[in-house]
Amino acid sequence: xxxxxxxxxxxxxxxxxxxxxxxxxxxxxxxxxxxxxxxxxxxxxxxxxxxxxxxxxxxxxxxxxxxxxxxxxxxxxxxxxxxxxxxxxxxxxxxxxxxxxxxxxxxxxxxxxxxxxxxxxxxxxxxxxxxxxxxxxxxxxxxxxxxxxxxxxx
Amino acid sequence: xxxxxxxxxxxxxxxxxxxxxxxxxxxxxxxxxxxxxxxxxxxxxxxxxxxxxxxxxxxxxxxxxxxxxxxxxxxxxxxxxxxxxxxxxxxxxxxxxxxxxxxxxxxxxxxxxxxxxxxxxxxxxxxxxxxxxxxxxxxxxxxxxxxxxxxxxxxxxxxxxxxxxxxxxxxxxxxxxxxxxxxxxx
Amino acid sequence: xxxxxxxxxxxxxxxxxxxxxxxxxxxxxxxxxxxxxxxxxxxxxxxxxxxxxxxxxxxxxxxxxxxxxxxxxxxxxxxxxxxxxxxxxxxxxxxxxxxxxxxxxxxxxxxxxxxxxxxx
Numbered sequence: 001x002x003x004x005x006x007x008x009x010x011x012x013x014x015x016x017x018x019x020x021x022x023x024x025x026x027x028x029x030x031x032x033x034x035x036x037x038x039x040x041x042x043x044x045x046x047x048x049x050x051x052x053x054x055x056x057x058x059x060x061x062x063x064x065x066x067x068x069x070x071x072x073x074x075x076x077x078x079x080x081x082x083x084x085x086x087x088x089x090x091x092x093x094x095x096x097x098x099x100x101x102x103x104x105x106x107x108x109x110x111x112x113x114x115x116x117x118x119x120x121x122x123x124x125x126x127x128x129x130x131x132x133x134x135x136x137x138x139x140x141x142x143x144x145x146x147x148x149x150x151x152x153x154x
Numbered sequence: 155x156x157x158x159x160x161x162x163x164x165x166x167x168x169x170x171x172x173x174x175x176x177x178x179x180x181x182x183x184x185x186x187x188x189x190x191x192x193x194x195x196x197x198x199x200x201x202x203x204x205x206x207x208x209x210x211x212x213x214x215x216x217x218x219x220x221x222x223x224x225x226x227x228x229x230x231x232x233x234x235x236x237x238x239x240x241x242x243x244x245x246x247x248x249x250x251x252x253x254x255x256x257x258x259x260x261x262x263x264x265x266x267x268x269x270x271x272x273x274x275x276x277x278x279x280x281x282x283x284x285x286x287x288x289x290x291x292x293x294x295x296x297x298x299x300x301x302x303x304x305x306x307x308x309x310x311x312x313x314x315x316x317x318x319x320x321x322x323x324x325x326x327x328x329x330x331x332x333x334x335x336x337x338x339x340x
Numbered sequence: 341x342x343x344x345x346x347x348x349x350x351x352x353x354x355x356x357x358x359x360x361x362x363x364x365x366x367x368x369x370x371x372x373x374x375x376x377x378x379x380x381x382x383x384x385x386x387x388x389x390x391x392x393x394x395x396x397x398x399x400x401x402x403x404x405x406x407x408x409x410x411x412x413x414x415x416x417x418x419x420x421x422x423x424x425x426x427x428x429x430x431x432x433x434x435x436x437x438x439x440x441x442x443x444x445x446x447x448x449x450x451x452x453x454x455x456x457x458x459x460x
Contacts, residue, residue, distance in 0.1 A: 176368075225364060262344075300419075316428065
């Protein structure tokens with residue numbers, strides 16, 4: 001899989017940055033505007049899928065190596081569970097208790113700010129990492145497979 | 155009322171795309187028609203006042219099209235050959251028609267389209283989320299507050315399912331089967 | 341009526357999954373059923389003339405939501421459930437597609453009636 005023509009390579013090398021930034025924007029502002037961890041994570045994954053389609057599999061593996069991707073996947077899941085457990089052990093809380101909101105923002109002075117809403121932005125970041133890494137790994141696994149005798153022309 | 159007419163147009167578009175996707179013999183056309191259904195659904199969600207879902211649906215649809223075209227394009231069998239036996243098909247269609255007619259009877263007993271069902275129930279969960287979600291969690295996006303604070307267990311389960319699907323795809327598409335060390339060589 | 345049309349979409353997907361012989365067609369039928377269910381759930385929470393459940397600075401007075409927002413917002417609960425359902429659908433679609441690719445490599449066909457016979 002050598003990748004596509006020079007035009008597509010040049011344009012996708014410009015556009016991948018914009019897609020990546022848009023994904024990060026959607027994740028960070030997820031508690032104020034439409035979007036959130038799910039949509040932003042899928043957008044981040046699709047920027048890497050664009051690199052994979054335009055440049056070929058080897059370049060994309062150099063860009064985001066598979067061990068790092070699987071570690072990001074695990075880091076997202078662990079971060080989400082860590083947030084939940086902090087809520088359980090910090091104060092008289094319960095699982096997924098929004099302890100930051102109750103301790104610091106309870107009077108509502110930070111409403112509609114970027115730093116507000118307690119654990120929700122942190123959970124958004126965790127879910128975004130998780131979804132992006134998982135979908136990248138799935139599509140990478142689908143694209144690496146080539147049958148033995150039935151030769152694909154990709 | 156103009157909105158409901160728009161909904162009927164969108165629904166007709168989606169149904170026509172679904173019929174073409176089911177009945178065409180070319181697999182690539184079928185996949186593209188399923189993409190049309192997905193983008194029609196995204197428009198529908200946007201007009202049903204669900205912008206979160208619309209964004210997610212559009213992005214997911216792009217990735218799903220990439221995955222589906224991956225399975226169809228470089229295979230030598232891209233054309234479909236016929237249905238199953240005639241008798242079995244007829245029986246299936248009759249049973250599906252009966253299911254549809256019964257379901258129409260049931261769906262007529264629901265409240266009409268556009269009447270908010272949750273607003274008539276006293277103390278419904280949705281009302282609580284709308285009226286107190288902002289002051290309890292501080293998040294202006296109430297959908298985000300529901301999925302990450304009130305019902306975060308759902309999101310935890312979703313993360314688990316996604317993890318399982320990654321592991322499943324990786325195991326199924328593994329290059330060569332791993333041999334157990336104590337397996338006797340024949 | 342819109343509910344019934346939405347169920348018709350579900351029945352079309354079910355027909356595709358039950359009657360067709362090609363494996364990719366079956367996967368497409370399951371995907372169509374999933375879209376129909378998502379659409380139905382979102383439709384249940386809609387109210388005519390409603391607004392999206394996202395508060396702006398004008399919707400809060402003295403720390404409380406205004407009555408205009410409470411009485412006009414659509415239901416946020418089905419939206420939250422469908423949001424997770426869509427992403428799970430993408431994961432399960434990838435799983436189904438990988439199974440299809442594996443079977444095509446082993447048997448050389450997508451036709452499930454030919455797959456049924458055992459082949460060493």
